[in-house]
Amino acid sequence: MKNKLLIIVFLICAAASCDSGNSSEQVANITYKSVPEFNADSAYAFIQQQVDFGPRVPMTEGHSLTRDWIIDKFEEFGLTVQRQDFQAKTYDGLTWDLTNIIASYKPEANKRIMISAHWDTRRIADKDTERIDEPIDGANDGGSGVGVALELARIIATSELKPDVGVDFILFDGEDDGEPETAYTRNNSQVWWCHGSQYWSKNPHEKGYNAYFGILLDMVGAKGARFYREGYSMYYAKNIVNKVWNYGIELGFSDHFILKDAGEITDDHYFVNRDAKIPMIDIIEFSPQTGFGRYHHTHDDNMDIIDPRTLKAVGQTVLFTIYQE
Numbered sequence: 001m002k003n004k005l006l007i008i009v010f011l012i013c014a015a016a017s018c019d020s021g022n023s024s025e026q027v028a029n030i031t032y033k034s035v036p037e038f039n040a041d042s043a044y045a046f047i048q049q050q051v052d053f054g055p056r057v058p059m060t061e062g063h064s065l066t067r068d069w070i071i072d073k074f075e076e077f078g079l080t081v082q083r084q085d086f087q088a089k090t091y092d093g094l095t096w097d098l099t100n101i102i103a104s105y106k107p108e109a110n111k112r113i114m115i116s117a118h119w120d121t122r123r124i125a126d127k128d129t130e131r132i133d134e135p136i137d138g139a140n141d142g143g144s145g146v147g148v149a150l151e152l153a154r155i156i157a158t159s160e161l162k163p164d165v166g167v168d169f170i171l172f173d174g175e176d177d178g179e180p181e182t183a184y185t186r187n188n189s190q191v192w193w194c195h196g197s198q199y200w201s202k203n204p205h206e207k208g209y210n211a212y213f214g215i216l217l218d219m220v221g222a223k224g225a226r227f228y229r230e231g232y233s234m235y236y237a238k239n240i241v242n243k244v245w246n247y248g249i250e251l252g253f254s255d256h257f258i259l260k261d262a263g264e265i266t267d268d269h270y271f272v273n274r275d276a277k278i279p280m281i282d283i284i285e286f287s288p289q290t291g292f293g294r295y296h297h298t299h300d301d302n303m304d305i306i307d308p309r310t311l312k313a314v315g316q317t318v319l320f321t322i323y324q325e
Contacts, residue, residue, distance in 0.1 A: 035323045036159040038315035039151060040308035046073075047139055047147035047221065050119075051303055055135035056142065057123040058096045058174055067099055070119060070171065073150055074103035077157040079169070086199050091179045091192040098173040100196045102205045105156050109166030113322055114214035114278060115152060116268060117145025118175030118196065126180040128298040137302040138176070140285075140295060144221030144306065146171060148315045155319065165325045168211065172196030172268050181297065197268035201275035212325065213240045214280030216269040220314040222293055223307040225285040227257050227314075231264030237279035244281065247320050253313035262288040283314060 049069065054062030074081045084100035101119065121138030125131055137143075149169050156167060174195030191198065219225070227248075233241050248257035264270075269280040285293050295301040 032320075033164075033323050034161050035320050036155050036161050038155065038312060038319050040312035040315060042154065043147040043151040043221075043311045043315055044306060044308050045147075046150045047143040047306055048303060050143045050146060051137050051139050055123070056119060056121040056138065057135045058098055058120055058177070063120065066119060067101065067173075070101055070146065070150070074101070074153060074169065077103075077153050079103040079105050079153060079157060080107050082205050084200060084203075084205055086203075088174055088195040088199065090177055096174060096177075096195075098195055098199075100173055100200050100205075101169075101171040103153060103169040103171075104166065105153065105168075106166040111164075111325065112166040112168055112211045113325060114168050114170055114211040114272075114280065115149055115217070115318065115322075116170045116172060116197075116214060116272070116280070117149050117217045118142055118172045118194075118268060119146050120173050120176055120196075122176040122297055124180060125298050127296060128300075131299060134299070136297065136299055139303050139306050140219050140222050140293070140301050141297070142176060144219060144311065145217035148217050148220055148311060148318070151315060152319055152322070156322070161323070163323045163325065165212070165322065167322060170200065170205075172200065175268055191266060193266060194268050194271055197271045198275075201271040204276060209276075211278050213237060214269065214272055214278050215240075215244065215318055215321070216267060216272075216280055216282045216284070217314065217318070218267055218282060218284040219293065219296075220283055220285070221306045221311050222285055222295065223305055223310065225256060225293070225307075225310045226287065227283050227285060228260050228262035228288060229258075230262050230267075230282045230284055230286065232267075232270050232273065233281035234261060235264075236269075236273040237281050240279055241281050244283070244317060244321050247324075248313065248317040251313075251317055251320060253317060256310065256313040257317070260288065262286050283318075
């Protein structure tokens with residue numbers, strides 16, 4: 001995509017018809033706003049740097065080094081950065097010092113879009129068959145979302161083309177430390193996952209903060225990743241899901257953005273929707289047939305599974321969405 005006005009003739013497919021396999025199509029001339037190119041290689045390098053710090057398990061050196069580096073990168077891009085420090089109890093009784101990172105582009109703008117990911121990694125590999133008690137690299141689960149978010153921030157801040165809206169990059173801490181797979185039990189009164197989004201959604205960084213909508217990026221870099229329409233996203237923000245998925249398909253990424261529904265996932269967006277009342281969708285690799293990718297919560301979640309083509313599909317689609325608002 002070049003940095004010029006895009007006039008695209010495309011097919012608009014009614015979601016209900018597509019799901020049934022009998023599409024109803026209408027050809028329309030749509031004039032889009034100009035959009036910069038998303039640099040997947042740069043996003044890949046941002047993921048590599050996180051992995052090089054080591055696992056980003058809270059209360060470890062890798063965690064603190066990554067936190068400071070992310071803040072430095074956002075500040076280098078000229079964004080307004082805030083830290084939201086808080087404490088949370090873990091499922092096994094630990095007290096963790098955690099930090100949500102908020103970086104704002106055009107903080108004075110009234111209309112805002114929220115882009116989120118989690119920047120911590122899991123301290124156990126409970127789905128693996130060896131080294132189960134060792135932390136994982138989290139190249140995709142954590143690293144990819146942060147890498148895409150940082151590249152989005154870099155482009156928005158440095159490109160000659162600017163979006164008309166304000167953008168808040170809100171990176172959550174303590175997302176990935178729920179109970180081990182073998183011991184997991186659902187307790188509606190306490191969710192041990194998503195500490196950062198649970199805290200932020202009840203204590204936003206600015207009193208009365210609101211956003212037009214939000215996009216959560218979680219596990220968005222694996223080779224061949226397919227993104228189905230996640231259940232809570234469809235329940236709380238169906239129109240945003242449809243818009244983003246249609247953009248992705250029209251940009252040529254139909255092998256990644258799949259017009260089929262998946263189940264509900266308790267992820268950061270759930271608490272943003274429920275408690276902060278901001279419609280947020282989740283772009284996440286989760287198949288209605290097989291669930292999470294084979295790498296999920298194993299030591300296979302390393303740089304070997306990260307593919308710039310997947311990063312490009314997600315990054316360009318989200319960038320395009322931001323610039324159309």
